[in-house]
């Protein structure tokens with residue numbers, strides 16, 4: 390047993406060198422494979438990163454030209470708003486619950502942003518021109534203690550912006566006369582380029598919305 | 608869900624304490640309780656201020672039934688509005704849909720129902736004048752067993768999500 394070891398050692402000494410070279414070659418091949426895999430991963434990774442760009446093509450369909458009327462009677466269009474990000478929300482002044490809650494939260498988030506809070510506009514579009522005159526909307530948005538651009542327009546003007554922003558709304562009669570308006574409750578965050586950057590969902594937490602707004606004014 | 612019984616108990620005990628301070632409830636509750644087993648108390652009633660021209664408003668509150676029999680809210684009235692309705696808000700698919708509640712609202716015995724933004728509210732239809740910040744107005748709610756129960760509704764700023772202390776946990780359902 391003991392004499393077999395030197396024998397083996399003697400026999401394997403040159404082989405070991407060969408093994409060493411083989412191992413080196415193996416290592417190099419492995420390295421090549423690894424680098425190849427990394428390269429592929431990088432490409433895949435790159436493709437994954439480009440996925441949001443596909444969503445951007447959807448985002449590209451949100452927004453566009455519109456003309457509405459401000460409380461002072463002046464016309465406000467997409468061109469008026471261009472160059473500054475804005476958060477736009479659609480509703481009606483007689484909405485007792487979701488509209489004031491949404492606008493209040495935007496006002497509070499703006500406050501939490503400090504000086505950055507003034508780097509985006511808040512736009513409220515009334516879908517109820519039958520009831521909400523531009524003056525009514527002005528008085529309504531003034532209650533929120535933060536600048537809010539309150540707009541509405543003719544049915545034709547509203548049809549244009551509602552289509553541009555993929556907003557759903559429908560008048561629904563209520564018992565005892567009158568009507569309510571079913572409407573999309575999302576807040577659209579539009580970049581300074583007039584393109585959709587993200588959407589604030591009614592159910593999301595304040596911190597998630599705050600992060601989106603901070604990104605909007607970056 | 609698990610904290611619900613605790614919350615109800617907390618609201619109920621708070622309600623009973625508040626009820627003791629409220630002369631309207633003091634005179635009304637014993638009668639209701641003896642006659643029908645329903646003992647309704649309305650607490651934390653608030654509404655958002657409204658702008659001129661905004662002729663509807665929503666009121667929110669906690670309705671507690673400390674009695675031994677369940678009761679149902681059937682409607683109400685207020686001198687500030689033409690009509691008072693019970694409304695629900697549905698947000699399915701990201702669309703706000705407000706509807707009048709089809710059936711009276713159940714207020715189970717030993718339990719309370721909270722009307723809050725994003726859910727149920729008392730809808731004030733045809734406001735006669737704007738609701739002004741910090742003012743109060745009377746609201747009478749009608750229950751099947753307890754009959755008419757009075758509440759004072761505090762008008763909060765439009766940015767309010769409820770009186771202090773009512774806001775905790777009110778953000779998410």
Ligand SMILES: [Cu+2]
Nearest residue numbers: 485694705730
């Ligand atoms: Cu309502």
